[in-house]
Amino acid sequence: MELLEMQHVKKEFNGLKVLKDISLSVSKGEVVSIIGPSGSGKSTLLRCATMLEKMDGGSLTYMGESACWEEGDKCVYASKAKLKEIHKCFGLVFQNFNLFPHYSVMKNITDALISVDKISKKEAEERALVLLAKLGLSDKKDAYPCQLSGGQQQRVSIARALAKQPQILFFDEPTSALDPELTAEVLKVIKELAKEHMTMIIVTHEMQFAKEVSDRIIFMEHGVIQAQGSPEELFDMKNERLKEFMGHLSGNL
Amino acid sequence: MSIQMMLLQLGKGMLVSVEIFALTLLFSLPLGLFVSFGRMSKNGIVRGLTKAYISLMRGTPLMLQLLIIYFGPSLLFKIRTGTEYRFVAVIIAFSINYAAYFAEIYRSGIESMPIGQYEAAKVLGYSKAQTFVKIILPQVIKRILPSVTNEIITLVKDTSLAFAIAQAEMFTIAKQIAAAQTTIMPLMIAGVFYYVFNFIVALVMERVEKALSYYR
Numbered sequence: 001m002e003l004l005e006m007q008h009v010k011k012e013f014n015g016l017k018v019l020k021d022i023s024l025s026v027s028k029g030e031v032v033s034i035i036g037p038s039g040s041g042k043s044t045l046l047r048c049a050t051m052l053e054k055m056d057g058g059s060l061t062y063m064g065e066s067a068c069w070e071e072g073d074k075c076v077y078a079s080k081a082k083l084k085e086i087h088k089c090f091g092l093v094f095q096n097f098n099l100f101p102h103y104s105v106m107k108n109i110t111d112a113l114i115s116v117d118k119i120s121k122k123e124a125e126e127r128a129l130v131l132l133a134k135l136g137l138s139d140k141k142d143a144y145p146c147q148l149s150g151g152q153q154q155r156v157s158i159a160r161a162l163a164k165q166p167q168i169l170f171f172d173e174p175t176s177a178l179d180p181e182l183t184a185e186v187l188k189v190i191k192e193l194a195k196e197h198m199t200m201i202i203v204t205h206e207m208q209f210a211k212e213v214s215d216r217i218i219f220m221e222h223g224v225i226q227a228q229g230s231p232e233e234l235f236d237m238k239n240e241r242l243k244e245f246m247g248h249l250s251g252n253l
Numbered sequence: 254m255s256i257q258m259m260l261l262q263l264g265k266g267m268l269v270s271v272e273i274f275a276l277t278l279l280f281s282l283p284l285g286l287f288v289s290f291g292r293m294s295k296n297g298i299v300r301g302l303t304k305a306y307i308s309l310m311r312g313t314p315l316m317l318q319l320l321i322i323y324f325g326p327s328l329l330f331k332i333r334t335g336t337e338y339r340f341v342a343v344i345i346a347f348s349i350n351y352a353a354y355f356a357e358i359y360r361s362g363i364e365s366m367p368i369g370q371y372e373a374a375k376v377l378g379y380s381k382a383q384t385f386v387k388i389i390l391p392q393v394i395k396r397i398l399p400s401v402t403n404e405i406i407t408l409v410k411d412t413s414l415a416f417a418i419a420q421a422e423m424f425t426i427a428k429q430i431a432a433a434q435t436t437i438m439p440l441m442i443a444g445v446f447y448y449v450f451n452f453i454v455a456l457v458m459e460r461v462e463k464a465l466s467y468y469r
Contacts, residue, residue, distance in 0.1 A: 091376065092376045094372070100370065100373070101392065101468045116378040116383070146469040
């Protein structure tokens with residue numbers, strides 16, 4: 001089954017077309033990386049998928065449930081109650097972590113479970129402890145975000161997203177704010193999740209990582225999908241622009 | 254007049270000053286939050302009205318506002334106001350005046366919050382109200398504490414403005430005794446009172462700031 005389906009998505013900011021008719025579907029267990037130069041629209045696509053931005057055209061469907069569709073020349077979103085249900089399907093890991101600084105690691109992970117999903121405190125904490133152990137953060141449960149390194153903070157934010165047991169996890173440049181060493185520790189976590197067949201959509205600039213972890217890589221530029229395919233297919237493609245982009249990246253490495 | 258007598262009278266005045274202070278905070282702090290919501294409203298009319306309100310409150314003397322609120326009902330609308338209205342007028346004038354200042358402080362705090370906090374809360378499913386109460390407000394309070402302390406210290410001294418409508422608080426009584434007994438002593442005592450009061454306020458606020466320093 002397709003977990004996520006986006007059809008003909010369009011988005012513009014003050015007349016600037018950032019997404020021009022993008023269609024994307026992701027099935028269960030798939031790991032999809034989205035690469036492309038800055039300003040290509042990849043983050044905007046993710047923000048439309050997670051409903052942090054309103055789409056101007058097209059449709060958005062999670063597990064067969066319509067979140068947004070086109071009526072006339074406008075996009076209509078589902079009812080509040082429906083959207084609340086749909087929000088439970090996915091989690092998002094931000095570039096800047098966006099942990100809640102006034103909450104301990106434990107509370108960062110459990111608070112939404114308790115006050116939004118109405119799970120008992122005991123169960124929420126058990127869930128959090130399992131995740132913290134898995135991410136190597138057991139000793140940090142009482143720490144506050146400001147006491148953690150960037151890599152640890154990002155792992156906490158991954159734990160926070162996972163605690164809600166989402167069907168799909170989105171990553172918006174999860175390592176762009178981290179140095180190479182911390183990047184490695186976060187990428188390791190994502191690779192482990194991939195092994196467990198967690199469905200993930202990852203916007204990244206880490207080409208080697210994308211190659212290793214993805215079932216499919218999407219190359220975006222100027223608001224359209226220029227090329228997509230398995231890592232092998234993509235790296236063999238004759239697309240000039242794609243070659244140029246990847247050449248720059250490998251040159252930098 | 255014996256010194257004990259004088260102290261007793263001043264003591265009563267102190268109590269009234271403390272009451273004005275406490276009641277003003279009790280009303281103006283929450284009221285200020287609502288005014289700041291109005292100031293940040295998407296509705297242009299609401300926003301305009303609140304802006305005008307804040308402008309008026311900050312742009313005219315508190316003493317004048319106090320006089321208008323005290324004398325307004327009887328002079329404008331021929332409403333008879335009893336003697337107990339004097340204290341009520343003081344609390345109303347102080348509360349609506351300080352709410353305007355607090356509103357701008359809240360606004361500065363709320364607008365300084367990074368958008369990422371709202372986005373993280375939204376993705377986790379928090380409602381708008383939950384996001385504000387659980388995520389935004391606690392952080393805003395920490396951010397605005399130094400400015401709020403400033404206002405509170407000003408309020409301690411401003412309680413003496415109630416003297417304009419002869420409310421029997423610390424300053425009014427001190428001035429009366431000083432004039433009647435031709436001695437500077439009561440004014441000196443009043444000075445010490447305001448200073449000690451503010452010293453305590455500063456101490457308490459420092460404690461609160463310290464209690465919130467566990468995160469950045």
